[in-house]
Amino acid sequence: MKAEVISEQQGISIVLLFILGNALIISIGAQAKSDIWLAVLIAIGMAIPVLTLYARLHYLLPGMDLFDILQYGFGSVIGRITGLIYVWFAFHLGSRVLRNFGEFIITVGLEETPQLLPISILAILCLWCVKEGLEVLGRFSNFFTRFVVIMVLGTSLLLLTEVDFSNLSPFLYHGMAPVTTAAFKILTFPFTETVIFTMVFSNFQKKSSPYKIYLIGLILGGLILFITITNEVLVLGSELYETSYFPGYRAVQRINIRNFIQRLEILAGVTFLISGFVQLSICLLATCKGLAKVLNFDDYRFIVTPTTFLMVTMSILIYNSIIEMNRWAVEIWPVYAAPFQLGIPVVLWLACELKMKLKGEYPA
Amino acid sequence: MRKIIKALLNPRKAKLSPDKQVLRGSLDRNISLFKKEIFAGDDTVVYRLFSTNNPNSLRCAVIFIDQMIDRESLMKHVIRPLMKKSIDATQLAGSIDYIVDSVITIDGANVENSLGKIVPNILQGESLLLIDGYSTGVILNTRGWAMRAVEEPQSESVVRGPREGFTEGIMLNLTLLRRKLKTPKLRFHLTKLGQQTKTTVAIAYIDGLASPEILKELNRRLNNTQIDGVLESGYIEEMIKDSPLSPFKTVGHTERPDIIAGKLLEGRIAIFCDGTPFVLTVPFIFQELFQANEDYYKNFLLASFDRIVRYMAFFITTSTPAIYLSLITYHQEMVPTPLLLSISAARDGVPFPTVFEVIAMGLVFEILREGGIRLPTPIGQALSIVGAIVLGDAAATAQLVSAPMIIVIALTAISSFAIPQMLGLTVIIRLIFVIIASFLGLYGYIFAVIGLVLQLTSMRSFGIPYMANMGSLHPQDVKDTMIRAPWWVMYWRPKFLANRNMVRQRKEANR
Amino acid sequence: MFILLVLAYLLVGCAEVFLWETKDIRKIGLFGTLLIGSLILSALMLLGVDIPSPTGFFEKLILSLS
Structure with a gap:
């Protein structure tokens, strides 16, 4: 099979859309109250070294994805076991994204439609996309990025009439503690969820590409997220931001310009649908690739269909209600995801550096 | 030995394969061969018998298909010289070459004796000259039939731009293109497609601009096509197209020489097909669906x-x-x-x-x-x-x-x-x-x-990739997609096509 | 309803395998396992059997740790 090479522009677009994905719509970092903008900035700052680490892994071992690197760093057996855990992580993340979707569409738009219908349609589209491969996903994201960015920034601009700056005060009323916790939560969701890209990317055009892709993607995505979240808090106030399930959607609802341009929440839905699609495809791709790699198959495409089915059923089973879903995203996820996103990669990085030094295979 | 016995046992089979047969020495024998076997029952074939000038008069015959040849040039350059000029038997010396060299004055004349080569040529509008006593004939280039004149294509009319369009004759189409690209690097490769129609197909490209890989791939796909008839370039289009089940076209077509010239200059390859004014271009990508030739001519x-x-x-x-x-x-x-x-x-x-x-x-x-x-x-x-x-x-x-x-x-x-x-x-x-x-x-x-x-x-x-350039934000890629940048900033050819020779114009020259 | 579900899975599975270029027995094994797992889960869901959500397990684990 021909190696799938991804260009810098495409890589940046995928990372950007992936970061925006669910984060645009779900309330994240709400316990920082009115200081949430600071929490986002701190989270971006914290994410930079982590993502540099991911890029470093690619830089050290070009042509390998996370599953190969795990086997290189930890040896075949332990590498495979950790690989399998990562497959679960990707699969679980995918199911969560899928469920978020279903809940979103049911809550905001089509109350009478059974949740399975939009979920299945989306899953089938992802199935198609993953079968076509990473390159197609790259071109797809590249095509849609500009629309998503324009729509997100455009709605933020239209919301300027509704902005109330008193929503941002008081500044640091509860001290730094809630802000740091919120920042850590924002770090694990969405920024370092990008660990999933280490499972997907393996070949780049240039040797320095991974750094560019991860960091530019992070900074662009982080800035857009910063703008939208700050805007949401400015419009809704921190109380409403915290209590609503989909604050992004709620905020856009308020747009009303001369009674003509109004109720543009569908635009928020569109951006969410597109970026969520990319996020979901990446998760599905990572799951299939990982499973095929761990079980020693040369191609991943043949298990895409059953994995998609499994993901759809899993997404229905995973939560009992939207309340549970939101609590998970806010409270449990950061603790659950930290070892995958921070713990194992750091250990792996050290192991690889050490092993390369010993073997003298250090890249120039 | 076994072959001869087989041929004797099965004479009909041996007789029926005209590709293997050759001309004989006797004129009457040859003519009856054409009349009774090859063109049996075909009343459009004309057999013109005449004799050369004295003293040693030779019996000659010209065979051609009515209305497919230019009668005037046949009469002026073949029949008249043969009848007027006295031919010395010593100069003939057992070979027909003297007649080709010194008597007939037509531009294209080939000596041939295998019927496998002669018959297709007659069907394409050439004439065959036979002389009594010689087992070889001369194929004369007398092609000429009624054709539609060069006129403005109705399917692609423009307000500003050249008004000429391709016609049904492939050679005329090739010259229309050649008139626009006067470079020796413009290459035409002629092949034949279709077992029955033997349609002439030409691949045109500019050497050094067109990608050799795409050219190779195109040749491979063309060689793989097995079809009995090619009546329009649409046949070829469907046989060589990528994603055959998709409704989107991945092979472009146009009737206008200026469009073809423009596409060749970007490094694309054109496929001409005899009998249709529609010329194909490959590769064809999504942005071309939105381009018109007039975009490049106006402000x-x-x-x-x-x-x-x-x-x-x-x-x-x-x-x-x-x-x-x-x-x-x-x-x-x-x-x-x-x-x-x-x-x-x-x-x-x-x-x-x-x-x-x-x-x-x-x-x-x-x-x-x-x-x-x-x-x-x-x-x-x-x-x-x-x-x-x-x-x-x-x-x-x-x-x-x-x-x-x-x-x-x-x-x-x-x-x-x-x-x-x-x-x-x-x-x-x-x-x-x-x-x-x-x-x-x-x-x-x-x-x-x-x-x-x-x-x-x-x-x-x-x-x-079909969507090449569509998502790109690189300024060079955007120049010919949603907008059409002015000519004086289009320094490069499209990156995805012409990797080898990117420079369209020199920057300094325009400043 | 249940039979329809099984039929749909069977149809998709067979169609997929039929379209493969190389029919490796290991590949078919993994494919089948995943498909049957998904079928059982969805069948249970259809029958209304209450399946403890896997996330609940992690939740308890994490809460007990912290």
Whole structure:
């Protein structure tokens, strides 16, 4: 099979859309109250070294994805076991994204439609996309990025009439503690969820590409997220931001310009649908690739269909209600995801550096 | 030895394969061979017998097909010299070469004796000269038949730009192109396709610009085609196309030499097919669907505006019905209240659900369009009157269809004419959009758009991604997509095509 | 309803395998296992059997740790 090479522009677009994905719509970092903008900035700052680490892994071992690197760093057996855990992580993340979707569409738009219908349609589209491969996903994201960015920034601009700056005060009323916790939560969701890209990317055009892709993607995505979240808090106030399930959607609802341009929440839905699609495809791709790699198959495409089915059923089973879903995203996820996103990669990085030094295979 | 016995035992078989036969020494024998066997029962074949000038008169014959040759040149350059000039038997010396060298004055004359080569040439409009006593004939280049003159192509008319278009004769088409690209690097490769039609097919490219890999791939695909007849370049198009099941075309076609010249200069490859004015170009990518040759001839600002209009027309023609449908059935809150009120007032009393209205009216329009294409102009006018008055006005007055729906359908119709390369394709896209939007609203519409873009991005044309340049933000890539940059900044050829020779113009030269 | 579900899975599975270029027995094994797992889960869901959500398990684990 021909190696799938991804260009810098495409890589940046995928990372950007992936970061925006669910984060645009779900309330994240709400316990920082009115200081949430600071929490986002701190989270971006914290994410930079982590993502540099991911890029470093690619830089050290070009042509390998996370599953190969795990086997290189930890040896075949332990590498495979950790690989399998990562497959679960990707699969679980995918199911969560899928469920978020279903809940979103049911809550905001089509109350009478059974949740399975939009979920299945989306899953089938992802199935198609993953079968076509990473390159197609790259071109797809590249095509849609500009629309998503324009729509997100455009709605933020239209919301300027509704902005109330008193929503941002008081500044640091509860001290730094809630802000740091919120920042850590924002770090694990969405920024370092990008660990999933280490499972997907393996070949780049240039040797320095991974750094560019991860960091530019992070900074662009982080800035857009910063703008939208700050805007949401400015419009809704921190109380409403915290209590609503989909604050992004709620905020856009308020747009009303001369009674003509109004109720543009569908635009928020569109951006969410597109970026969520990319996020979901990446998760599905990572799951299939990982499973095929761990079980020693040369191609991943043949298990895409059953994995998609499994993901759809899993997404229905995973939560009992939207309340549970939101609590998970806010409270449990950061603790659950930290070892995958921070713990194992750091250990792996050290192991690889050490092993390369010993073997003298250090890249120039 | 066994072969001879076999041939003796089975004489009919040996006789029937004309490819293996050769001419004989006797003129009468040869003529009867043509009359009784090869062209048996064909009354359009002409056998002209005559004798050369004295003293040693030779009996000669010219065989050709009526109306496929230029009679005047045959008479002036072959028959007259042979009859007038006295031929010395010593100079002939057992070979026919003397006649070719010194007697006949026509430009193309080949000595040949295998019928396998002679017969196809006669069928293509050449003549055969036979001389008694010689077992070889001379094939004379006398081709010439009635052809349509070079005129403006009706399917692609322009306001500004050259008015000439390709015709049905391939050689004339090649010269039309050669006149525009006077470079020795312009290459033509001629091949024949089709076991029965033996259609001449030419691959044209500029050496050093066209990618050798694409050329190789094209040759491979052309060689793999096994078909009995090629009557139009559409046959070739379908045989060599990527993603054969997709409705999107991955091979371009045009009737205009200036377009072909422009595409060759960008590093593309053209395929000419005898018998049709439509010439194919590969690779063909999505942005070309929105390009017109006139864009390059007029002011770049106006051309860019036209491009953007075309993209908007594509959006309108595919999406308006689906968006209208989902807005009034699922997302009424998005429509400003006065507008919603007037729409629902217009819809009051219409018996059908909106989905049915959209699909039925769309279908009626497509029938009108399809009906109008092949009718003679006077009847076509009657058809458009029936369509406009009866189906539009009367249907709305009778409250079978709501008036806003007619506006929506009319909008999609006129927009679809702005992108003539995609007529028919937009209908399919529109239909899919409408059906999905009818049960998931605007979310369904977005799903369908995601599906469409996935289909487009997954396609390739001869290894080039179909959506190349469409998502790119690199300034060089944007110059010829949504906008048409002025010529003095188009320094490079398209990156994805001409990797080897990128420089279109030197920067300094224009400053 | 249950039979319809099984039929749909069977149809998709067979169609997929039929379209493969190389029919490796290991590949078919993994494919089948995943498909049957998904079928059982969806069948249980259809029958209304209450399946403890896997996330609940992690939740308890994490809460007990912290």
